[in-house]
Amino acid sequence: MSIETHVHRFIPGKEAGAPTLLLLHGTGGDENSLLPIAERVAHGAAMLGVRGNVSEYGSNRYFRRVAEGVFDIEDLIVRTHALADFVEAAAQRYQFALSSIIAVGYSNGANIAASTLLLRPGVIQRAVLYRAMMPLEPEQPPVLDETKVLMTAGAFDDLIPKASTQRLAEALRAAGAEVTLSWQNVDHRLTQEDLNAAQAWIAGLTNAAT
Numbered sequence: 001m002s003i004e005t006h007v008h009r010f011i012p013g014k015e016a017g018a019p020t021l022l023l024l025h026g027t028g029g030d031e032n033s034l035l036p037i038a039e040r041v042a043h044g045a046a047m048l049g050v051r052g053n054v055s056e057y058g059s060n061r062y063f064r065r066v067a068e069g070v071f072d073i074e075d076l077i078v079r080t081h082a083l084a085d086f087v088e089a090a091a092q093r094y095q096f097a098l099s100s101i102i103a104v105g106y107s108n109g110a111n112i113a114a115s116t117l118l119l120r121p122g123v124i125q126r127a128v129l130y131r132a133m134m135p136l137e138p139e140q141p142p143v144l145d146e147t148k149v150l151m152t153a154g155a156f157d158d159l160i161p162k163a164s165t166q167r168l169a170e171a172l173r174a175a176g177a178e179v180t181l182s183w184q185n186v187d188h189r190l191t192q193e194d195l196n197a198a199q200a201w202i203a204g205l206t207n208a209a210t
Contacts, residue, residue, distance in 0.1 A: 003089045005082055009029055010094050012045035020046040020096045020208065022087065022124065024109025026131075028059040030080060034104060037190070041128070041198040048063055048090060052108065055077065062112035065116045069159065073136050076115055083112060084120035087137050099154070102202060103127040106190065107159075117149070117177070118142055126205060128198045131188055133164035134171065145176035151200040152182045152194045158189045 008032045013020070021042055023034035032051035042152035054075075064072040075209045091098050105113035110132035116124050117204045118135070121142040129151045149172055153165045169181045173200040180201065184193050 003086060003093050006053055006086045006154075008051065008090070009035075009049045010049075010090070011035075011047040012094075014044040015107045018042075019102050019202070020100045020102075022064065022101050022103040022105075023047060023049040023115075024061070024113050025049075025052065026103035026109055026132045027056065027208070028111070029106075030060055034106065034109075037149045037195060038104060039105075040195050042202045046096060047085075047100075048094070048098075050083070050086070052112075053115075056108050059109050060138065063108075063115075069133070069161070071135060072110075076112075076136055077119065077143060080112060080115040084116050085125045086124055089106075089118075098123060099125060101126065102205070104130075104198070105132070106130040107132075107188065114172075117144065117172065118175075121147070121175075128152075128196075128201065129168075130190055130194055131160060132168055134167040134192050137171075141171075142175045144172060147172070147175075147177040148181070148205065149177050149179045150198060151179065152184055152197050153198035154188055155183045157188045163209060172183055 021038045025033040052060040054061045064075040103113040110129040114132050115135040118138045125147050127149045169179050172179045188190040
């Protein structure tokens with residue numbers, strides 16, 4: 001396994017035992033896009049920002065799509081496994097435990113994180129999914145008994161059908177994950193309420209572990 005498959009940026013945590021935030025940007029972002037959000041929701045955490053290695057008309061993405069909201073499933077599967085392999089390699093290179101990871105993904109980044117939960121259980125065990133939808137239906141249901149997920153969705157999001165967000169939450173719960181789904185009175189954009197929800201949720205994880 002190699003970390004050369006994805007352009008990325010790693011910032012060590014400021015204290016021992018801090019979580020490692022796996023930062024997965026939305027369409028058009030890069031490895032730095034979610035750093036300010038990461039600092040806000042988990043001050044002092046290690047940060048691993050990863051750039052999507054698919055270009056859509058010059059915008060970075062993690063996988064191809066056929067149209068808005070219509071994913072290239074074959075490409076999604078390949079890219080999901082490539083990202084999971086990268087994360088495992090990065091954990092070895094930068095010496096953090098997979099169990100310390102909290103994925104923080106927005107839109108396209110949230111969808112690749114959700115796909116990783118469904119296709120490669122254990123690589124990501126905790127995740128904050130901003131504006132996520134059901135990325136694909138796995139052939140074999142995963143076992144996610146040790147997984148915790150926070151999903152925040154926009155009640156007026158015109159890019160993501162509510163039913164798809166609900167389906168993702170249901171699929172994760174059916175696989176054994178503990179899922180918190182929070183609806184915000186907003187569209188696809190992130191708000192302060194989204195950040196506050198993630199900060200409180202991550203703090204709860206950290207307090208539970210001590």
